[in-house]
Amino acid sequence: MQTKKDKKKNAEVSITGALPKEKVAAHTAKVLSKIQKDIEMPGFRKGKVPLPKVREYVGEKALWREAAESALNQDLESILKEHEVMPIMPVGAALRPADVDADVPFEIVAVVAPTCSVEGFKETAEKAVSKMPKLDEEKEIETAKTALRAQARAMVKTEGEGALTDEEAKTLGFENATAFEFFLTGEAEHAVKDREIQKKRGAIAEALIEKSACDIPNILIGEEAMRLLDVTKKDIASQGLPFNDYLKQTGKTEEQIRDELRTPAEKRVALDVIFAEIAKKEEIKPDATEEDRLAHALQSQGVDHETAHRYIRATILREKVWEVLGAKALSRATEEKTPEPEVSGETKP
Secondary structure, three states: OOOOEEOOOEEEEEEEEEEOOHHHHHHHEEEEEEHHHOOOEEEEEEOOOOOHHHHHOOOOOHHHHHHHHHHHHHHHHHHHHOOOOOOOOOOEEEOOOOOOOOOEEEEEEEEEOOOOOOOOHHHHHHHHHHOOOOOHHHHHHHHHHHHHHHHHHHHHHOOOOOOOOOOHHHHHHOHHHHHHHHHHHHHHHHHHHHHHHHHHHHHHHHHHHHHHHHEOOOHHHHHHHHHHHHHHHHHHHHHOOHHHHHHHHHHHOOOHHHHOOOHHHHHHHHHHHHHHHHHHHHOOOOOOOHHHHHHHHHHHHOHHHHHHHHHHHHHHHHHHHHHHOOOOEEEEHOOOOOOOOOOOOOOOO
């Protein structure tokens, strides 16, 4: 039996061919016997209707089609194996119209694992970073310090501008204003550097996604879009706003928001696949000792063993890939949950 494989969009593979009439005919007896077990006719008990009458009752055309379905189901695994197709979900197999006693055309559609072609990823990352606007670090640090001072004054319920007084600093638990300013400068520098790393990661992510030819199954995109929708709902709820009220304010339906989230969802799935490819090319392996330490910390918070290790392993690998791409996290940040890279196109409340 000759079959042909064709690649389609969204990680789908189509295999077409025609079942030889001899193979279909060989399955008619099997199908008739199966139908005979369940059929009941006047004058005959269930399962005792003679095969000629069963054949007459079913009809030649319907019998031929059922026999073709039986033949295709029997050969399905070997056809997929022949073309080295490994589905990630149940396949769809459809028969084309055919006459009785003739070959029966068919098409098998399988959804396979997502793929991304990743070449020159280090050069792509370097080029993306080189296009970023130059950071005025001194200005950014001063801006961050001003914002942090405002937060500090809000905590002690005082007003003013510039450095805090010794009294305000002591209220916050510092020895004096000088000690607080020293702490403040460190926090501001860390915040600015961390923000710059996240911007760098966002630029690299966009560049990699744009350059890499990815083939992502629709089902994975849909699942990620639903996950992002759940995150959006939680963010809105945390602001004390019922989701239905949010929909009224935006003039959108839940379905519209979910559809808008498909673009960032596709990018997130693509980036995961890209990172997996980079890790494979770079032969990156997780650090077992570090994995155990961080996973144990999650387990102590109530996360089950398998979930904790799976999450930590993925996080460590992702951070190692970012390091390869020139966007290593700050040492203090790696002790916490790694923020997701900023990928444009997300719907936010």
